[in-house]
Amino acid sequence: MDVLGIEVKSTRPPAYRLLSGKSPEDAVKLVPLLFSVCGKAQQAAALATVSAAQGRDMQQLEKFERAVLCEAMQEYLWKFLLDWPKLLGLPQLETQFIRWHAALNVISTDKGNAEDLLAEMHQVLLGMTAKEWQQLDTHDRLLECIKDKQGLLAPIILALEFSESRLDFSGVPTGCSLMPTWTPTEVSRKFAYRFGTEFAKKPQLNGNPLETGALAKTQHLPFVRDILRKRPARLLARLIARLVDFLEGVQARRRIEQITVANGIGLSMVQTARGMLLHHVRIEAGRIAQYLIVAPTEWNFHPQGALTYLIGFREGNMTRLVETAKLFVMSLDPCVDFEIEVVHA
DSSP: OBOOOOOOOOOOOOGGGGGTTSOHHHHHHHHHHHOSSSHHHHHHHHHHHHHHHTTOOOTTHHHHHHHHHHHHHHHHHHIIIIIHHHHTTOOOOHHHHHHHHHHHHHHTTTOSOHHHHHHHHIIIIISSOHHHHHTOOSHHHHHHHHHHHOOTTHHHHHHHHHHHHTOOBSSOOOOOEEOOOOOHHHHHHHSTTTOSHHHHHSOOBTTBOEEOSHHHHHTTSHHHHHHHHHOTTOHHHHHHHHHHHHHHGGGOOOOEEEEEEETTEEEEEEEETTEEEEEEEEEETTEEEEEEEEOHHHHHTOTTSGGGGGTTBBOSOHHHHHHHHHHHHHHHOOSSOOOOOOOOO
């Protein structure tokens, strides 16, 4: 049985439309109320975008940077300790999740000891020190250490390695390209005439969808490149890239950027756990004339995007076919619940 095609449907309404006609101040207050997932990132993006449109730098940037970083780390932990174990039939690690989630809430207020927490996470999740983790440089060395150290994530990493190693395709599979690392200026230039509702719904560059997220962010690291070379379906690579981003912790690069595109027009980019969150606003006569939000999910679940890699996947067992499709969807980390339906040709 071969997968002949992939159809992706989203039922999520474009909540950003509710911002049209609002004052900039009211829009900033409303944004985090519209999004239950990545609310701090959405709030930061809204404030940065509106500030840029008004020709101002974002206020309290350091505070929002901490909040967005800690929120991203909490989102990663949700996947590592709850969602992946559940999908793979492993015990969920609620107690560990709750304790670390609370610790990150404290760190987001510039209290607590971030370095001690990161050291603990390295040991518990991977069974190794930060130095040992940073010395890993190949796919084979990763598996060797994971099997030897037996941290909490070992069963998940080994399960994805096994699943990806047995994938069978009727031809040579192809997927969409990974998003380059862009500055706000580059984004503004590349998409200057594309900011509209259709772009927000199905973003693409020159007709081509792109994959955003930790894998796109870390794609040039030799360690990640070697995993991609050995496991090109990206199941394992996406998880490891998220670990790389997660374990950077407080040393992570800046996550919030803004630019004034023109008088009354602002753009911001926020790096979330799922990838690049883009806000674009046009203010006229003191009111929001147009507000657009392009979330990472719209990039990663574009109808012609990353999931098309499954076209040509060969699996005679229907249960395993659905299980494999779930692995691919989970590896892209949707911010909403999802369902998979198999239709026979």
